[in-house]
Amino acid sequence: MKSAVVSIIGRPSAGKSSLMNALCGQKIAIISPSPQTTRNAVRGIYNDSRGQLLFIDTPGYHNSEKQFNLHLQRVAVDSLKDSDLILYVTDSTREPGEEEQAILDILKLSNTSVIAVMNKSDHPHAKPKRNSSIIKEQLGDIPRITVSAVTKAGLDELLDVMFAEAPEGEALYPEDYYTDQPPEFRISEIIREQVINRVSQEVPHAVYVEISDIETDESAGRLWIRAFIHVEKESQKGIIVGKKGTMIQAVRVSSQKELAKLFPYAISLDLRVKVQRKWRKNSAIVNRIIY
Numbered sequence: 284m285k286s287a288v289v290s291i292i293g294r295p296s297a298g299k300s301s302l303m304n305a306l307c308g309q310k311i312a313i314i315s316p317s318p319q320t321t322r323n324a325v326r327g328i329y330n331d332s333r334g335q336l337l338f339i340d341t342p343g344y345h346n347s348e349k350q351f352n353l354h355l356q357r358v359a360v361d362s363l364k365d366s367d368l369i370l371y372v373t374d375s376t377r378e379p380g381e382e383e384q385a386i387l388d389i390l391k392l393s394n395t396s397v398i399a400v401m402n403k404s405d406h407p408h409a410k411p412k413r414n415s416s417i418i419k420e421q422l423g424d425i426p427r428i429t430v431s432a433v434t435k436a437g438l439d440e441l442l443d444v445m446f447a448e449a450p451e452g453e454a455l456y457p458e459d460y461y462t463d464q465p466p467e468f469r470i471s472e473i474i475r476e477q478v479i480n481r482v483s484q485e486v487p488h489a490v491y492v493e494i495s496d497i498e499t500d501e502s503a504g505r506l507w508i509r510a511f512i513h514v515e516k517e518s519q520k521g522i523i524v525g526k527k528g529t530m531i532q533a534v535r536v537s538s539q540k541e542l543a544k545l546f547p548y549a550i551s552l553d554l555r556v557k558v559q560r561k562w563r564k565n566s567a568i569v570n571r572i573i574y
């Protein structure tokens with residue numbers, strides 16, 4: 284049997300989380316069109332008769348000296364150290380820029396095998412061959428697979444290549460597991476996804492969610508959750524609450540719907556929006572929510 288830890292790295296919005304979810308056939312990591320959606324190393328597990336692949340989805344690698352971004356970079360780079368394989372995901376619709384070069388430079392120094400993935404092949408502006416030839420120039424003749432996380436084109440070929448490169452070994456998790464995220468983390472991520480997909484510009488970056496209470500009422504078959512949506516400014520709080528509370532109400536209803544898919548309970552969600560000024564510069568908060 285084969286068993287491999289596979290880190291997924293690439294620049295923000297390349298489609299890393301979408302790809303992991305598509306490979307595992309489950310909604311594991313949250314997704315949004317705004318960059319830097321993923322903030323933690325999120326694990327997803329794939330099993331078939333060939334063995335087990337343990338994916339580690341990472342925050343998009345973004346060149347910036349800001350403390351918060353350095354923290355996210357560290358989460359991404361640290362995950363490479365313990366992996367057997369690296370999936371390097373590029374967005375075929377975008378010109379490889381400076382940021383791509385920073386990742387290529389990290390990969391050149393790594394001793395771990397790299398498989399390159401040119402994602403978003405379904406998009407009318409996709410140029411996977413352009414990305415592929417730049418990767419070949421810089422990393423040599425490594426496996427390079429064109430895929431779409433949306434249509435799932437190329438995923439079978441990608442799985443074949445990953446299993447061919449994976450070492451022999453025992454599965455790290457039982458076969459029916461597809462993630463190891465604690466329930467509090469999954470709940471807070473689902474709520475954050477519902478918020479950031481309704482706002483734009485700087486607001487998605489200013490949001491973090493923390494769960495303050497979870498209670499199960501077994502006899503009523505109900506799960507009570509109270510969560511705080513933190514933002515950096517009063518104006519952002521206004522946006523998330525919305526006119527007469529319409530936005531926060533929509534976030535609540537859609538989050539409950541998503542959570543009901545995960546838990547065998549009726550969900551009662553109580554959401555509060557709170558201003559936490561400059562939290563991205565507060566290392567106590569950053570260390571608590573990103574690890």
Ligand SMILES: Nc1nc2c(ncn2[C@@H]2O[C@H](COP(=O)(O)OP(=O)(O)OP(=O)(O)O)[C@@H](O)[C@H]2O)c(=O)[nH]1
Nearest residue numbers: 295296297298299300301319320321343403432433
């Ligand atoms: N057309 C197309 N869009 C895709 C594909 N994969 C991802 N996307 C879109 O690209 C955007 C970013 O996707 P994510 O999966 O969140 O990207 P990510 O690399 O995890 O982003 P970060 O976590 O911010 O680094 C979303 O709007 C996705 O729907 C694809 O194969 N085709």
Ligand SMILES: [Mg+2]
Nearest residue numbers: 299300320321
């Ligand atoms: Mg992501």
